[in-house]
Amino acid sequence: xxxxxxxxxxxxxxxxxxxxxxxxxxVKRKGDQHQGFCPLPNHQGKRNxxxxxxxxxxxxxxxxxxGAKGNVLEFAALMEKVDLKDGTAMxxxxxELQRRFCPELDETPKGTPKPEEQPKAxxxxxxxxxxxxxxxxxxxxxxxxHPYLPGRGLTPETIAHFxxxxxxxxxxxxxxxxxxxxxxxxxxxxxxxxxxxxxIGEDNPRYRFPGARERDGKAFEFRKxxxxxxxxxxxAPVDDLIVVEGFTSVWWLHQSGLQHAVATMGADCSGxxxxxxxxxxxxxxxxxIVPDGDSAGERFGHSLLIQxxxxxxxxxxxxxxxxxxxxxxxxxxxxxLKT
Ligand SMILES: [Zn+2]
Numbered sequence: 001x002x003x004x005x006x007x008x009x010x011x012x013x014x015x016x017x018x019x020x021x022x023x024x025x026x027v028k029r030k031g032d033q034h035q036g037f038c039p040l041p042n043h044q045g046k047r048n049x050x051x052x053x054x055x056x057x058x059x060x061x062x063x064x065x066x067g068a069k070g071n072v073l074e075f076a077a078l079m080e081k082v083d084l085k086d087g088t089a090m091x092x093x094x095x096e097l098q099r100r101f102c103p104e105l106d107e108t109p110k111g112t113p114k115p116e117e118q119p120k121a122x123x124x125x126x127x128x129x130x131x132x133x134x135x136x137x138x139x140x141x142x143x144x145x146h147p148y149l150p151g152r153g154l155t156p157e158t159i160a161h162f163x164x165x166x167x168x169x170x171x172x173x174x175x176x177x178x179x180x181x182x183x184x185x186x187x188x189x190x191x192x193x194x195x196x197x198x199x200i201g202e203d204n205p206r207y208r209f210p211g212a213r214e215r216d217g218k219a220f221e222f223r224k225x226x227x228x229x230x231x232x233x234x235x236a237p238v239d240d241l242i243v244v245e246g247f248t249s250v251w252w253l254h255q256s257g258l259q260h261a262v263a264t265m266g267a268d269c270s271g272x273x274x275x276x277x278x279x280x281x282x283x284x285x286x287x288x289i290v291p292d293g294d295s296a297g298e299r300f301g302h303s304l305l306i307q308x309x310x311x312x313x314x315x316x317x318x319x320x321x322x323x324x325x326x327x328x329x330x331x332x333x334x335x336x337l338k339t
Contacts, residue, residue: 005094006105006271007073007303008225013102016056016072022100023079032057038065040078071299073097084302085316087309094306127219132226134186139177142167148176148195152248152326158255162230162247167192175208178247180224183276185232189222191265193247207247207265225270228262228277230254236280242288242337243269243277245300249290249325256330258337267296267303274307287314288337293323 017034020027025039038052043066045051051065054075062069073094074084082089098105142165149159149166159165163179175192182188189210200206210222230250234241242253242261253261262280264273281287289304291297301316308314317336319325325333 005091005098005307007094007306008268008270009105010094010098010102011059011071011073013105014059014072014097015101016054016059016061016075018101019072019076019097020054020056023076027056029056038063038068040066040068041081042066042078043068069295074302085305087306090302090306091310127214127217129219129221131221131223132182132188133220134182134188138187139165139167139172139179139190142177146176146195152251153255154251155255158251161254162251164251166195172208180210180227180229181232182227183231188227191224191247209265224265225268226272228273228280229265230262231276231280234260234262234280237282237285238280239282239285240288240337241277241281241285242290243304244290244325245292245297246324252326253333256333258333264300264304267300269300269303269307271307274304277304277308278311281312283312285312287312288317289314290317290319290325290337292325293319293321 017027017029020034023039025036027034028036032055034054034056035050036052037047037050040052040063043063045065049065052061052063054061059072060070061072061075068078070078070084073090076097077084077090077093080093082093084090144156144159144165146166149164154164164176167173167175167177172190172192174196175194178191178193179187180189180191191210192208194200194204194206197206209224212219212221214220228243229247238260240260242258244250244253244261244263245267246263246265250261250263253259262277264270269277277287287304287308289301291301305314305316319328319336328336
């Protein structure tokens with residue numbers, strides 16, 4: 001079995017400036033920004049205008065000349081003339097970048113690290129860490145008829161199926177509580193969806209996820225990257241699996257008669273999530289990616305494609321600009337996702 005590569009981690013650790021220099025780009029730094037001629041081999045049009053800019057801190061780039069944009073991995077792939085939709089080739093580009101620039105991320109066991117390689121800074125308290133522990137309580141008294149829910153077009157059946165309800169107190173006050181289960185079906189936390197879109201801001205995110213907490217001498221952590229939403233409800237392995245970014249898409253697909261849907265709960269598919277997605281689908285089955293029609297959706301599609309396509313047949317369903325699965329009628333979805 002080939003090793004997994006954590007694309008998100010790699011992207012976070014790669015120094016874009018180093019990568020640019022590696023490809024012969026003369027980096028002109030202004031703060032976190034670099035601006036210069038477009039180095040991409042497929043760039044068409046003028047080479048003598050500084051159409052290419054990169055945010056070195058965020059690891060993203062775009063070119064106003066040729067319209068190319070993306071993250072540091074996609075930049076390297078374009079420089080290598082690799083098709084961004086070719087999962088295996090993308091993976092090889094990533095592995096090469098990791099080998100060259102971030103060898104410390106290679107998690108292939110190599111025996112005990114030498115003393116000088118061990119991390120020096122120790123956490124102030126070394127509490128045993130428990131990740132995604134099952135909850136020993138359930139939220140009671142959720143309002144399942146709050147106007148937000150029918151306002152999203154959800155039927156009482158769908159609301160009950162996913163255990164949704166408006167919460168009026170605690171951490172999830174003024175949010176729709178969304179029960180989160182691991183792949184074994186254990187309740188491991190609740191996400192909260194703000195019901196007032198107008199009030200969403202930096203301190204009031206659209207979605208709130210469980211935080212870290214300490215109890216009984218243990219550190220409890222929650223990581224959404226270790227499971228996929230709705231995965232436990234499937235009678236896996238299935239023939240066809242639809243993968244979307246968000247909760248609302250899963251609810252809407254369910255209500256539209258497409259029950260084999262899971263969500264990564266964000267635009268980045270982690271290595272563990274990719275592994276789960278593969279295990280949920282028969283080797284002869286298909287994975288349908290249905291990204292939102294925006295740049296995060298593109299990223300989402302690519303992160304899935306790169307990791308899953310070497311193992312399962314995949315179909316990428318393009319919904320069109322700024323469209324989300326929830327914008328389509330049941331009939332339209334059934335047509336797009338005809339198996
Ligand atoms: Zn260009």
